Amino acid sequence: MAVGKRIFLKREMPDLEIMNQFKEIPASNTADVMNRVGAMHPRINLMSSPDEPIIVGPALTVKARAGDNLVIHKALNMAQEGDIIVVSNEGDMTRALVGEVMMAYAQYTKKVAGIIFDGPIRDIDAIQHMKMHVYATGTTPGGPYKEGPGEINVPIACGEVTVEPGDIVLCDPDGVTIIPKGEAAVVLEAAKKFKAEDEKKLAAAKNETANRDWVDKSLAEKEFEIIDDVYRR
Ligand SMILES: O=C([O-])CC(=O)C(=O)O
Numbered sequence: 001m002a003v004g005k006r007i008f009l010k011r012e013m014p015d016l017e018i019m020n021q022f023k024e025i026p027a028s029n030t031a032d033v034m035n036r037v038g039a040m041h042p043r044i045n046l047m048s049s050p051d052e053p054i055i056v057g058p059a060l061t062v063k064a065r066a067g068d069n070l071v072i073h074k075a076l077n078m079a080q081e082g083d084i085i086v087v088s089n090e091g092d093m094t095r096a097l098v099g100e101v102m103m104a105y106a107q108y109t110k111k112v113a114g115i116i117f118d119g120p121i122r123d124i125d126a127i128q129h130m131k132m133h134v135y136a137t138g139t140t141p142g143g144p145y146k147e148g149p150g151e152i153n154v155p156i157a158c159g160e161v162t163v164e165p166g167d168i169v170l171c172d173p174d175g176v177t178i179i180p181k182g183e184a185a186v187v188l189e190a191a192k193k194f195k196a197e198d199e200k201k202l203a204a205a206k207n208e209t210a211n212r213d214w215v216d217k218s219l220a221e222k223e224f225e226i227i228d229d230v231y232r233r
């Protein structure tokens with residue numbers, strides 16, 4: 001096989017009933033129950049203006065060559081409605097991987113739910129108003145090459161997180177969390193419980209009944225020194 005130029009047309013998909021339930025849970029709660037692993041680096045930011053704050057979908061993974069969008073064009077041709085395209089880019093921050101034309105095709109013709117780039121985009125004057133979730137590291141007028149190599153539906157690293165084809169992608173205004181599809185049922189149950197606990201904590205924080213005893217208890221366990229005096233050199 002031509003490693004570096006492989007385009008897999010098929011991917012193992014997640015359980016869609018389980019996947020869709022993640023839509024009710026913030027990306028932060030879901031990452032927290034995976035021991036705070038699985039959230040993408042904050043360089044990857046929401047660039048568009050979706051009406052729906054949280055979306056979830058199966059990953060269509062793209063391993064782009066630095067600053068080159070040939071395989072991203074192919075992924076757009078392959079995408080199914082509701083997919084979330086996730087693009088790695090060898091750390092390049094100098095070339096926009098896509099612009100308004102490609103993103104309009106993704107939103108209006110292909111109806112993808114979202115697209116995540118570990119790199120910059122351009123034509124932000126238009127993309128900032130789009131309803132599709134578009135995440136990227138920034139903007140530059142500098143354009144992409146269209147030469148390859150590159151791969152589709154292989155494991156990638158995006159925003160310091162491993163993403164396999166068909167993993168569950170959860171996007172909200174905080175950023176992007178990836179749920180490995182094989183662990184989705186277990187993570188969902190834990191995330192639902194975590195969210196319920198978080199809601200109780202939030203209510204207590206608002207109605208002045210928060211119990212903060214755990215902070216001093218934890219400091220004591222870790223042998224912190226609490227000094228009843230001012231700091232002096
Ligand atoms: O030139 C490109 O490939 C990207 C671009 O600006 C667009 O999609 O509008």
Ligand SMILES: [Mg+2]
Pocket residue numbers: 099100101123
């Ligand atoms: Mg353009």
